[in-house]
Amino acid sequence: MPDQDDRFPTLAVGQALKLARQGKDAWNEWAAKPGNANLDVSFEGIDFTQGGNKDINFSEFVFPSGATFSGATFGKNANFANTTFGGRAAFRDATFKANIRFDMATFEGYAEFRDTTFSKHASFVAANFKKDLWIHGASFGGDARFVNATFGGTTSFMGSFFNGPVWFDKSSFEAVPDLRRTEFKKHITLHRMNVGLFLPTMPDDADRYRRLKELAVIARDHDREQEFFAGELKAKRGHETQGFPLIANYLYEWASDLGRSIERPIWSLFYTWFFFGCAYSPDFAKSGPALRAFHYSLAHLVPFLPGTRKRIEVLENDLFGGAASDAVFAMTAIEGTMGLIFLFLVGLALRNRFRI
Numbered sequence: 001m002p003d004q005d006d007r008f009p010t011l012a013v014g015q016a017l018k019l020a021r022q023g024k025d026a027w028n029e030w031a032a033k034p035g036n037a038n039l040d041v042s043f044e045g046i047d048f049t050q051g052g053n054k055d056i057n058f059s060e061f062v063f064p065s066g067a068t069f070s071g072a073t074f075g076k077n078a079n080f081a082n083t084t085f086g087g088r089a090a091f092r093d094a095t096f097k098a099n100i101r102f103d104m105a106t107f108e109g110y111a112e113f114r115d116t117t118f119s120k121h122a123s124f125v126a127a128n129f130k131k132d133l134w135i136h137g138a139s140f141g142g143d144a145r146f147v148n149a150t151f152g153g154t155t156s157f158m159g160s161f162f163n164g165p166v167w168f169d170k171s172s173f174e175a176v177p178d179l180r181r182t183e184f185k186k187h188i189t190l191h192r193m194n195v196g197l198f199l200p201t202m203p204d205d206a207d208r209y210r211r212l213k214e215l216a217v218i219a220r221d222h223d224r225e226q227e228f229f230a231g232e233l234k235a236k237r238g239h240e241t242q243g244f245p246l247i248a249n250y251l252y253e254w255a256s257d258l259g260r261s262i263e264r265p266i267w268s269l270f271y272t273w274f275f276f277g278c279a280y281s282p283d284f285a286k287s288g289p290a291l292r293a294f295h296y297s298l299a300h301l302v303p304f305l306p307g308t309r310k311r312i313e314v315l316e317n318d319l320f321g322g323a324a325s326d327a328v329f330a331m332t333a334i335e336g337t338m339g340l341i342f343l344f345l346v347g348l349a350l351r352n353r354f355r356i
Contacts, residue, residue, distance in 0.1 A: 134156050229258070
């Protein structure tokens with residue numbers, strides 16, 4: 001997290017409150033003045049449930065630089081929908097006693113909700129976090145909605161508690177979010193959640209993916225489970241996976257998109273059959289020997305076809321005038337092994353795609 005001591009000059013709390021009570025038009029007019037572009041605003045420790053403060057609604061406010069609400073208390077009129085935070089946004093130890101909306105809010109700098117209490121409904125629908133987001137140790141008493149939200153930097157929910165349903169539908173993360181040591185009392189939805197992977201990967205990215213995969217299993221979201229497992233395998237490269245297993249990891253991705261693609265191993269079977277069919281043909285220019293060579297290749301690629309063993313003997317006699325040489329035998333062994341591998345990958349992908 002960026003250094004919190006690297007701050008611009010701050011508008012005094014009293015002045016900020018007086019201006020905020022005048023509404024968004026007066027506030028945004030002040031914020032648009034060039035001289036205020038680098039001026040932070042502090043509402044630290046303010047109780048927005050008392051006196052004239054309880055009527056303040058921050059919806060559509062523009063904060064030109066940093067905004068601090070750490071330790072503040074918010075009541076039923078609190079609203080940050082469509083609000084723009086031009087710099088850091090700090091809500092550390094803040095308490096929202098009623099429903100709160102950050103829908104379509106834009107966070108240009110890092111946002112901090114460390115140890116924040118959301119007593120009831122908390123909505124971040126279509127919110128845009130352009131940099132880091134820290135929701136460490138936060139408590140959500142009601143449902144939490146992050147539908148269509150965009151997370152552009154490091155995102156961490158570590159140690160947070162969710163007492164109600166949680167929605168991450170269609171949310172997008174540039175980096176792997178950290179949901180380790182979180183607790184969910186009710187259903188979590190990950191439908192069409194998109195998670196990116198920064199390169200080079202960090203040592204704990206694989207563990208973050210494992211937690212996401214665990215949540216996908218709980219949510220019975222098989223598509224996300226497969227996606228997060230694939231992300232885990234990629235994130236382990238160079239950290240948990242090294243040496244020959246690292247080579248196998250890359251080959252697994254190339255051959256089957258880490259067990260998710262049916263098309264890749266099928267095409268690999270086709271190319272293997274065609275390559276060895278060409279290699280077995282003594283005279284590829286003639287159709288008869290070429291067809292027999294491709295038949296011979298298919299018999300070794302899929303050795304469990306009916307009558308394969310007898311047919312191979314006949315084809316060897318036609319193609320080579322007798323038993324195959326040691327070189328041809330080695331080629332058939334390689335082709336048969338590749339065939340078994342690609343067939344296994346086809347079956348694995350089918351099982352992964354249609355598993356109930």
